[in-house]
Amino acid sequence: TLKFSGYKVIKSCIVNDRGIHICKSMLAWQLFAKGATPASTGMKGDHFVGEYYVKFNDEYKRQVEELIAKGMNKDDAANQAPIMQAAKQMLRDWEDGKPAVMELWKKMNGWVYDGFDITYKRIGSDFDIIYYESDTYLLGKKSVDEGLASGVMIKKDDGSVWADLRDEGMDEKLVIRKDGTSVYITQDLGLAQQKYEKYHYDQSIYVIGDEQNYHMKALKLILKKMGKPYADGVEHLSYGMVELPSGKMKSREGTVVDADELIDEMVEVAKQKTEELGKVKDFESNELRSLYDTIALGALKFFLMRVDPKKRMVFNPEESIDFHGFTGPFIQYTHARIKSVLLKAGVNWQSAIGNQQSGGLLKAEKDLIVMLEQYPSVIQQACTEHNPSVIAIFIYNLAKTFNGFYTQLSVLSAESEEKKILRLKLSAMTANVIFSGMHLLGIRVPERM
């Protein structure tokens, strides 16, 4: 959307492909997998690796409880559980570049990326550039050295490094662990720098969940203190969590709705619904499959897009696959219907010259025109607010207005030839705006459905 209004946009994505969490998965795999691979189990790579992350946490929890039962206090137990010790050791080995660890790391990451690729491709997501944390964290460490030199950061006796933000009303923030390994924010310092050097951006918009508000504030402050020119351009577009009716999604407890499963489910519903209506009997089977995908994804994306991103929302899988009302399929249907009418009308009308019956507009026609005229300003608004939901709402209203117009007035058998041309043109414009608006939301609209 930003691109559409004249900004030059570089979509980037940071993959946190290193760190203690990866080590945990790797360790659990070594301990429990007995040589299993995604291929041997038939699982998607990212799911497969995720499973071992969960296994690690289960085992970790068990060990901690065991230690507590032996009379150890909670904090010590959390630190001394052997499996956690091992994970930490592995992280150090990784940063030292030990071959065995590196090899395992590459192998498992490969699995994960394969899984991601499939999903991203399916939902039509793409990035101009992907950063890997494994590439940026070293630069982050360099940033820390710089911070130390300029006095923004201080090194404590045990070797850990901190940024003092207390005079800004915040606490001290750890930037390097005492064993010299880097933490989350270290990598972010490097990333900000790397991005700036490459693009000299005016604005760098971080789309991150609102639970990291504090983190982003700290990041910006540190950059500012270090006198980085890009500190002011760093903007945090925080979004609220998506919850389930049954409660929050927690990866550790397995209460997540998996994107792949959800999409499959919705495709199934789209299929049933379409078959019920029996309007596309002449479609080839691969056309059908792509149609179901378009509808299912359209429904899903629209459901997420229509809400102000800053707020938390409850995602009800059952409701999202409802194709009535304020939904993606409603709009797709409207578009398909317009196309059908236009098709029937032939092409002669396109060359016909518009007429000057300014006084003779009926209310339904006027309403539609008014709607169409608002489109540019709506985009503008969505842009400045970083809020795509205004587009979603607008397109929905447009479709609704058009449907009203459509049922009140006949297009093909209009009172006069002039009216017919006018209405055809209005219909065509509506279809274009719907197409364009939905495109901005990353949603496709079918010619027929």
Next chain:
RNA sequence: GGCCUCAUAGCUCAACUGAAUAGAGCAUCUGACUACGGAUCAGAAGGUUUCAGGUUUGAAUCCUGAUGAGGUCACCA
């Protein structure tokens, strides 16, 4: 516990940033010229905007307090 968000119809969301009768969709009920594609359209019903104070000509919106929900305060990312 400190700090930060949020609370609107039974449910999911709006309300142009202080303005006139608080709007949509779902669910519920009633209808649609004998369907240019009915995945549609027209209508009904549904509200003390969590509670209690305050500021203002005017408050869902701003301030204070209460209650409830979530987040964050890690040598996790």
